[in-house]
Amino acid sequence: MFKVPKSKKFLYLGVVSERAAERFGDTPITLDHDMDAFPEAGRKLTVAEFAGHVAETANRLWAAGVRPSEHVAVHKTSSFDITVLACAAARIGAVPAMLSPHLDGETIGKLLERLERPTLLTDEAKLTGSLAGLPLTALTARVVTVTGSHPDAVSLVDLAGAPERRPVLLDPDQPALMTHTSGTTGVPKLVVHSARSLGARGNWQDKVVSLIRKRETAAMHVSYVHSRMYLGLAVLQMRGMPMVFLNDGDPAHVADMLVRHRPGVLETHPNSFLEWESMLDDPRRPISNVKYFNSTFDAIHPSTMHKFLHASDRRAPVFLQVYGQSECGPLAARTYRRRNALKADGRCQGYPTPGMTKYRLVSRGGAKPSRETPGYIDVATAGRALTYYGEQERFDKQVVGEWWRGGDVGYRTKWGCLHLLDREVDVIPGIESTLEIEDAVLHKLDELTELVVVPGPDKRPVPVVCTRGDEPLDMERWQAAVADWPALGAPVRRRLSELPRTATAKIRRLELARQLAEALTPGETGEETEHEESENTAAEPTGAHAG
Template sequence: MMLLHALFARSVRRTPDKVALVCDGQRLSFRELDERSRDIAQHLHRQGLGAGDRVALLLDNGVEMVVALWAVLRAGAVCMPFNPQTKAEKLAALMQRTEARVLLTQSSLARVWRAAQQEGGAQPHVWVHGAGWTPATSGEHAWPDTAAAASPSPWRDAVVDEDALALISHTSGTTGLPKGVMLSHRNLASITACIAGYLPIREDDVLFSALPLSFNYGLSQLLLALSTGATLVLEKSFAFPAQALDVMSRERATVFPAVPTMYAMLLGMQDLSRWDLSSLRLMTSASAPLPVAMQRQLRERMPFARLCVMYGQTECTRISYLPPEQVAARPGSVGRGLAGQRCWLIDEQGHRLPWGAEGELVVQGDHVMAGYWQDPQRTAEKLFHDPETGRIAMRTGDLFRSDTDGWLYFIARKDDIIKTRGEKVSPHEVEQAIQRMPGVIECLVGPVPDPLLGDAVKAWVVVADGSGLVERDVIRHCLATLENHMVPKHVAFVDALPRTPTGKPTRQGLT
């Protein structure tokens, strides 16, 4: 096992002049990225930053975000990447709770981070990238000029224990403050090696990613590329799919990681033949269930690329994957457990179940988090000692069914199960049924109060222009494909679904 920054250093030694990062019109070699991150690490060290200190990063996807992530690790500190859309009140609360020593940010977000500073509490040093701002306090500093020609001072990367914290990743959170997931160098190095092995990722790969680096699925693309010697082509977002496809085609991307929303946008484009995507060999999906109908469309419209469906959580990054050769044969499955980990199902009393049953998924391995930052109660609810091995295991909170060979099929979050007419309904199963209808782009299903049923099933549906679908069409389709108690009593057509900062559809805000 190696420290994360040591994995990067290995790639620097092996291929120093190879392009490591393409972003914002810049092309940085492994050597150049190494030099820039070293300079930032030295600045952090001079400010007294040491092992275990927390550093907040509020930056768009870009060169500076990549440099900052590696620099913090090289200084022995702990990265805390925040989504640039984070509001000031939440940013202030999270930085205070984690006692952040430094905030690395950009001038375009000055209104947010200055408002967060005014909330009080701990006042970290703020380093700001970009023009159009002037320091308002002695704690605000201009981003160091890492491109300036200068003789570097002697520097050695920090040596910390493999179980030292590398990252605190905050979950999106539906109520209260997000949980701070504590991930060590061992956690992240082990899962990075595992993912690189099963995909596999090669040194000659070009990974195109428009996923935010503040999101574990996005961060894992950076870790994969820089640890294997592959090239990362990083975009700020996928808001303009045609522009993203231009970049993918020009850079001859070979790997495209995406979430279902991005794939829906891609499939919404009528003529993909406008772009030469023949270099693409692999598409991966994670973060949210990828509808079976969308999987089929992707395979039909992009037959040159293999599709790998994956499942995981922030608390351990990845738990299972469905190999491309199994996607058509096992519709709806998220695969089987990873090499080097153990996973099993338990009933409501915590007893192990045999494969072929339904229950909550439990996972065990080097990739499982150390716990939640300063939250022993929720840590104890999630982690427990497995009496069979004496090792820590984690309850996922997700319900699955499995076949006798251990292939997993997601049912629902335990907290999302709808109880209606005395029956239990999986929102995911209803969503999958509706998403098979021609003209449906995406949907969410949830409970709404009902005087007779307790809760009734409601679907919020986004449809393509000109689909002509009405409520009775959706209900008839569900009656033909689902048990009666699972059929939505109400259907609402909406222009778009609300989303979390990481892009997942959310029921919050739907009425």
């Protein structure tokens, strides 16, 4: 019988559930939807049943012709079965490449080309929809569809009952998983992880979860293609914590699920927490039992943390904010409580973990890194990825010895706390931090559901605002709120659904700036500019950071 490895140094996605099932096989996994590939599984399964689906699917993929070290591009309609498919590919030693369901067909075509004819694991909806115009025969070695049928695809259903295959474990420093960057600056980069780098990230996150003494139910609304999902899934399974995974991020739906399951742990993207503020008025108090809040994808606004912490009825609830990047995993962290969340500097990312992560600040122009002259944030961690697949030179440009330069700029306080001001590409001359402005104004104006400051056509900072219920913006209140930043241009109002987003709900700032350049003329002014919904806006449902 196959012996599942016990070492915590390495994380093999294909067998972690099997290992977890040895102790916690009955631990429940609850979904808010039926899985496309396994509709018979229903919305409640156990860790042991999850492991069984992984093993059975791995057998089918082998029967389809997939072999160790080959690339398997997973790109299908959003559903929890994406995690099963990824782990199944990994179980036979293939390398799953996770491609967001929300990427357009053109981008998928470019990524398939970069992957050099991978197996494409998809569904009928994608094959007849966004992928219909692609030359898949030329771009892939084979296409396997998990639902329906297609003339150029093998049906996963038809492979049921395939002979059992033993797991294949590659060398811990070989590619084991590919995820992609957020795509905020163009076509996403494919980040290559190994069993060793995933293990290092998993150990960091396991230390955090080990501080939760009581067996709490954990609810997650996280992108299924992000490395964070696989690390979270692994840690929760190995700790025997009941899990609830949310596919639909609509606040009303999430509130229903939270009331039904009353989780003690809640994790989602920062922008999702912002959107979910609307559920805090629900008389059923859906947040009342949450003791631990986790947001590990991007900076989160202090006012949002404050509101959620005060919506909990638990004693001393905690909001954990983690700073990191897809290429490196978690790097620094800080906890917030009711007494300090609102007073906190939203740019403070906390401290590195001794013995696991460290950072340094490097001058960008000769001046000592400070708030006024922020420096490059270089980080070092055992969880660093191997490369960008097909773009080694691009990856190497960000490597400085043991350090990784991820493109963020900031400074260190006299207490050693890391402060993140902006992405370097988002820096606007004359503005110390766009993120800081957004934090402050969102705190002052509860009627805003989002605020993003980007450069306009004339490079002047333009605030793009979204309001609750798409109500008109009160310009008197707006002017009072932004009085400290006279350089800001007139606000441009958009619907929340219009904002271009990544798979983790981050705003694609460069794309938003490009859209503004098309919609506005240089120097355009006015009390408020409202832009009608654009057909070209590729907004993703709520629903880079630290994998």
